[in-house]
Amino acid sequence: MRSVAIIGVGSTPFGKLEGRSLVDIAVAACREALADAGIHREKIQALYIGNFIGERLVGQGALAGVVANRLGMSGIPATKTEGACASGGIALRLGVLGIALGLYDLVLVAGAEKMTSASTAEVTAGLATAGDEEAEMRSGLTFPGAFAIITREHMARHGTTREQVGLVSVKNHGLGAANPKAQFRKPVRLDDVLTSRLIADPLRLFDCPPISDGAAAAVLCPADWARDLHRQPVRVLGTGHATGPATLWEMDDITTFPASVRAAQEAYAMAGITPSDIDAAEVHDCFTTAEIVATEDLGFFARGKGGHAVAEGWSAPDGKVAVNPSGGLIAKGHPVGATGCAQVYELVRQLRGEAANQVRNCEFALAHNLGGTGVVSTVTILGRL
């Protein structure tokens, strides 16, 4: 396999992007990534785009072809991937493999979602399609509900406290405050989290990500071309993609997602590094608890110690590993299909030394994207070239 580099990234701001369609924001992120890479659109040989529920929320399917056409790239093979909240991570992985395996030399990867134009009820029902409808979600379970159950189990099994869970929100909102692309730009105190509106006991409003619009994109090429094309290329060191149980009731232990563990193992093995080498990680904190679970599944902290770790500051920017320096899904926002690519946008900027909450001496970075309650996960490891 050829070594792959990222030579350009782009992202819209995340939030309520009034008057801008799903296609508009995908195109904007792609143009920013192409400009950052200094690559003309006509040089791009393939497009992969992650999107979850454009057909349902905004009436737009076939997004890859529509975006290719709007970008003036009509002709090239364009592929939309969907794996719920991991849609963007899957698109990125296909782009990386396309270059690694020698199929293409210049690939554009993007993720996008437009959610704020739909009602909260429509969004909640749409997000619930990430579960196994027939085998679990038909019961009326929602994703806040599922992660509330997981939170209770993490507390019961590992002694995690409600306060530790809330500290994820405090950390991430604090980081989001400094990120100009973030949806929420205001720090919150632990007391704010613990007294915010109850959503699904014990999860409260500030344990949850907002409903967001947003898109992010990256331009990929073979690593041995990268130095000639960009002053600060980033190398893709490893990639992993795995599936897991689609329902909670099939899992032996609902405080760990086998798909994350397997995808991470694959990515670490390919990169030839270990969790302790990672300086910055964007992990899938679709709820506060999900960050705690992710930091354990990715091997940053011992099983059951994710709550303790955040309380000790181990996941702060100056801790053992900076977790979600962008503010994560909780503060930066979670336009579902965009998230996997937005994580890479942040980490490329970290590795270049350009991030809003810059992690010192950032050499190795990891992006972790999760779909549903662990039905699919991708992990990507990046390093300086």
Added chain:
Amino acid sequence: MRSVAIIGVGSTPFGKLEGRSLVDIAVAACREALADAGIHREKIQALYIGNFIGERLVGQGALAGVVANRLGMSGIPATKTEGACASGGIALRLGVLGIALGLYDLVLVAGAEKMTSASTAEVTAGLATAGDEEAEMRSGLTFPGAFAIITREHMARHGTTREQVGLVSVKNHGLGAANPKAQFRKPVRLDDVLTSRLIADPLRLFDCPPISDGAAAAVLCPADWARDLHRQPVRVLGTGHATGPATLWEMDDITTFPASVRAAQEAYAMAGITPSDIDAAEVHDCFTTAEIVATEDLGFFARGKGGHAVAEGWSAPDGKVAVNPSGGLIAKGHPVGATGCAQVYELVRQLRGEAANQVRNCEFALAHNLGGTGVVSTVTILGRL
């Protein structure tokens, strides 16, 4: 690149599959393909599945992970592709490339759609998401409407007659009558077509495919393994994937789809054969006119002569090239995401000599899948191994 073979295919019947969910039918087609290949599910290294609007019509997203889990393959990387009606063809292409480029040795590819549980209005609105919502479909255009405009233009520009267009329906319903998997099993006369209910002038009910449930699947491996695994493996000789304009108003000539032309050129070049070598073709007859356009875009007949060709019997099973021997989308049915894989199901059986409407001495076969009004297309060329 390694040469790729298909060693197993499966398909549910197409039609109204009462009481069977989207996941159920995808799993059934996959199991049939695995059984045909004689491969245990644990040997499969990756799953690609095409589906268009499961999130919208039946509340089921993240289909690849959910199906992998239900099949007992939880763990493997599973990817859902969506490119409207070409979703299945894109999944197939990714599976072929995964083996061709040496990433995997045994891959399962599937396509599935469950449509009959939704209302006709929901289906029509859902299908319309295959167009560019903002730039064209917001006008109220539907797909029958778009293909009616294309039909009128084909008649005006090329002298195609309403009768010639109707003869596609007569041919395909006649072939579907013999296909046990087809939704419509009754021949129709030209007069039946021309007096059937007007849908979008000049297209009538029998010019349109039905609303269908169905799934199809295939097992792929390197060609040099195939002889040891199946008595009659089929070789994938070529694959093409291209995009085109997303709206009618951007096209210089709406009687040809540049995406089909480009995907076909790519596939023919890879296979090292020409259109006249093709013995059987499953083409994307989402409307009668679409078959006429496809037979021209694929190079079977001269530009503008597709209507003449069907009237002359050149696309009949004993003609120059047997077009849609399965009955095509019009008679076999069109569960959107399944179609690209169902075409390959039919062609593998043609190449093995097992088809319901067997084409004599079938050596080379072509599958053509189209999304929207040509926003994306895939072409796959198969031959005997």
